[in-house]
Amino acid sequence: MSFRPALGALSPDQPVASDLAEGFVSHVVQWAAQVGAPADSLAVLAAAARQVSLAIQNGHVCAQVDDLATLFPAQSVAELSRCLLASGMVALAGESHVPPRILPPILPLVLDQGRRLYLHRYFDYERRLAANLRQRAARSPLAHNDDLRRQLDRLFADNARRLGDRPDWQKIAAALAWRGKLTIISGGPGTGKTTTVVALLACLLAENHKLRVALAAPTGKAAARMLDALRKRAGSLSPALQALLPRESHTVHRLLGVTPDPGRFRYHADNPLPIDALIVDEASMLDLALACRLCEAVPPDARLVLLGDKDQLAAVEAGAVFAEISAYPTLTATCIAELSALTSTPAARICLPIAITPTATPTSTPTPLADCVVWFSESHRFASSSGIGRLAANINAGRGGEACAWLATSDDSSVGWLADGSADLAPTTRQAMLDGYRPYLETLARVDLVTQRDQVFAAFDRFRVLCALRETARGVHAINRLLGQHAQHFTGDSAAAESHSPWYPGRPVMVLRNDYVLKLFNGDVGICLPDEAGHLMVWFPEQDAGFRPVAPIRLPEHDSAFAMTVHKSQGSEFESVLLLLPEKTSRVLTRELFYTGVTRASKRVRVVGSQEVLVSACANRTWRHSGLIARLGEAAG
Numbered sequence: 001m002s003f004r005p006a007l008g009a010l011s012p013d014q015p016v017a018s019d020l021a022e023g024f025v026s027h028v029v030q031w032a033a034q035v036g037a038p039a040d041s042l043a044v045l046a047a048a049a050r051q052v053s054l055a056i057q058n059g060h061v062c063a064q065v066d067d068l069a070t071l072f073p074a075q076s077v078a079e080l081s082r083c084l085l086a087s088g089m090v091a092l093a094g095e096s097h098v099p100p101r102i103l104p105p106i107l108p109l110v111l112d113q114g115r116r117l118y119l120h121r122y123f124d125y126e127r128r129l130a131a132n133l134r135q136r137a138a139r140s141p142l143a144h145n146d147d148l149r150r151q152l153d154r155l156f157a158d159n160a161r162r163l164g165d166r167p168d169w170q171k172i173a174a175a176l177a178w179r180g181k182l183t184i185i186s187g188g189p190g191t192g193k194t195t196t197v198v199a200l201l202a203c204l205l206a207e208n209h210k211l212r213v214a215l216a217a218p219t220g221k222a223a224a225r226m227l228d229a230l231r232k233r234a235g236s237l238s239p240a241l242q243a244l245l246p247r248e249s250h251t252v253h254r255l256l257g258v259t260p261d262p263g264r265f266r267y268h269a270d271n272p273l274p275i276d277a278l279i280v281d282e283a284s285m286l287d288l289a290l291a292c293r294l295c296e297a298v299p300p301d302a303r304l305v306l307l308g309d310k311d312q313l314a315a316v317e318a319g320a321v322f323a324e325i326s327a328y329p330t331l332t333a334t335c336i337a338e339l340s341a342l343t344s345t346p347a348a349r350i351c352l353p354i355a356i357t358p359t360a361t362p363t364s365t366p367t368p369l370a371d372c373v374v375w376f377s378e379s380h381r382f383a384s385s386s387g388i389g390r391l392a393a394n395i396n397a398g399r400g401g402e403a404c405a406w407l408a409t410s411d412d413s414s415v416g417w418l419a420d421g422s423a424d425l426a427p428t429t430r431q432a433m434l435d436g437y438r439p440y441l442e443t444l445a446r447v448d449l450v451t452q453r454d455q456v457f458a459a460f461d462r463f464r465v466l467c468a469l470r471e472t473a474r475g476v477h478a479i480n481r482l483l484g485q486h487a488q489h490f491t492g493d494s495a496a497a498e499s500h501s502p503w504y505p506g507r508p509v510m511v512l513r514n515d516y517v518l519k520l521f522n523g524d525v526g527i528c529l530p531d532e533a534g535h536l537m538v539w540f541p542e543q544d545a546g547f548r549p550v551a552p553i554r555l556p557e558h559d560s561a562f563a564m565t566v567h568k569s570q571g572s573e574f575e576s577v578l579l580l581l582p583e584k585t586s587r588v589l590t591r592e593l594f595y596t597g598v599t600r601a602s603k604r605v606r607v608v609g610s611q612e613v614l615v616s617a618c619a620n621r622t623w624r625h626s627g628l629i630a631r632l633g634e635a636a637g
């Protein structure tokens with residue numbers, strides 16, 4: 001994937017620590033000097049080490065030697081590469097005589113043939129992930145089966161009636177995932193990914209009642225949503241099949257089994273998960289390291305299905321694995337013929353996956369993951385002509401001007417725009433936020449907070465303020481302060497206000513650090529409510545209904561959650577969203593962030609920002625330095 005250094009995909013939740021980079025630079029340079037590196041290589045080495053370290057903190061997997069050239073205009077890129085190798089701190093990877101599965105000597109940095117410069121650890125993750133994916137993709141596909149064809153016809157009969165002659169990509173994806181061991185399904189919100197997985201599981205479980213299926217997602221919220229959606233979509237299956245579906249879902253960390261040893265999981269390549277199939281939702285949130293560990297922990301013969309939205313924000317940590325591996329859907333002629341037989345679809349209608357999405361960019365380097373990737377583009381939640389669908393499509397296509405013109409003139413009530421670009425919030429923006437939470441605050445005043453917690457949570461989940469930034473008057477902290485004061489005022493909790501206690505009934509909080517003892521994870525949201533004895537506790541929803549209390553004093557690092565960053569909102573969905581963009585353009589504000597924020601709303605989204613900021617967000621694409629596609633090519637060699 002190509003890259004512009006200026007467009008790092010910073011998360012506002014992750015501070016940039018240049019101290020880390022400087023520490024690394026000094027360590028590497030000292031080491032190089034000790035082993036007798038030529039003096040003239042040290043300055044280049046220092047610059048390269050700094051660049052790689054900062055790149056990783058900005059979400060890139062590697063840096064590009066070409067970008068060093070601006071610092072050393074007198075030297076060519078080839079000279080700079082030679083200089084780095086001469087320092088003794090940089091290993092060269094991928095020379096034609098080096099088999100790609102052999103790691104170069106353990107040195108702090110690795111340089112590949114594409115002049116990408118890596119920290120050794122990240123090169124290793126990339127290499128291992130690529131080899132794992134490629135091996136899965138190459139597993140012998142299952143042969144055509146008449147029972148399966150009949151079952152797919154039954155499961156997708158409604159689609160057949162609706163679509164007529166058009167191909168049914170849900171059915172094709174289910175057949176593809178049945179046939180192979182690795183399937184990557186990318187689609188926007190409500191495009192039927194979970195429905196397709198239910199059909200796939202129905203086919204697999206009908207064949208083998210004992211199939212061990214696991215469900216996972218990067219966050220607790222996403223995992224819970226996935227299980228809930230799966231149960232709802234399974235309503236059309238026979239009770240016997242419904243009973244065989246998984247009853248729980250896990251965060252990826254919990255699935256892999258956290259150990260007291262940081263960074264080590266219980267399940268890995270040498271102790272794989274005891275499963276036959278794994279479905280991962282919201283896979284775009286997987287960073288390179290976690291994706292590598294997850295894939296390695298899945299037994300080689302198990303089925304792996306990754307669901308996500310390639311247009312959403314990438315992971316907070318380094319890598320954009322899902323966007324990269326799903327970027328180029330290609331089907332071979334053999335696969336098309338088999339899918340045609342399995343789905344009763346004429347082959348000619350299956351053969352142009354690029355046509356599924358008009359924004360697809362043909363590539364000169366197609367992914368080696370042919371026959372593994374499918375895109376869904378038709379949303380069943382909102383039509384492409386509807387407010388949110390149209391806004392999302394304009395953002396994705398980078399048509400900021402059109403998005404604004406349409407927002408300004410549309411009378412579609414599912415989208416709205418407050419053209420407020422002031423550094424402080426305009427009164428209309430404040431009022432829109434207060435109005436958004438009014439039903440929640442009224443619910444707090446109306447229901448019994450001890451016996452009707454479910455109603456409190458349901459009311460809270462209907463509306464959310466999403467911010468691009470944490471700081472500034474339009475950031476999460478300031479908005480949470482404002483809404484917290486309003487909530488205390490509204491519910492008449494003057495006692496808490498006077499005692500300066502941060503705890504009051506109805507205060508929503510988001511956990512910001514994993515606590516494996518308390519089983520609370522970064523991103524979990526709870527609400528402060530009294531228990532039977534009248535003590536304020538923070539209640540967290542449990543997967544199988546019910547709520548778990550945690551004493552406020554025991555909570556790991558947390559923050560109020562009336563407003564959250566778009567990054568933290570990934571994997572969640574709310575009926576109504578107010579998306580607060582910063583007053584001026586920022587490198588955090590990317591097309592992916594804008595799209596992710598808008599598509600968290602299922603019914604209504606209101607965007608707050610100036611026209612200049614909206615247009616610039618649409619134009620600002622996230623590019624991340626990575627060599628995953630190159631590694632996949634090598635792994636195939």
Ligand SMILES: Nc1ncnc2c1ncn2[C@@H]1O[C@H](COP(=O)(O)OP(=O)(O)OP(=O)(O)O)[C@@H](O)[C@H]1O
Pocket residue numbers: 159170187188189190191192193194195196229233380381
């Ligand atoms: N082929 C279809 N025809 C009509 N409705 C459908 C179809 N497929 C899915 N739906 C409906 O569309 C909604 C979204 O489906 P689903 O949850 O499967 O999508 P998703 O892509 O998993 O969504 P999310 O982005 O929330 O994860 C559901 O109400 C589902 O019943």
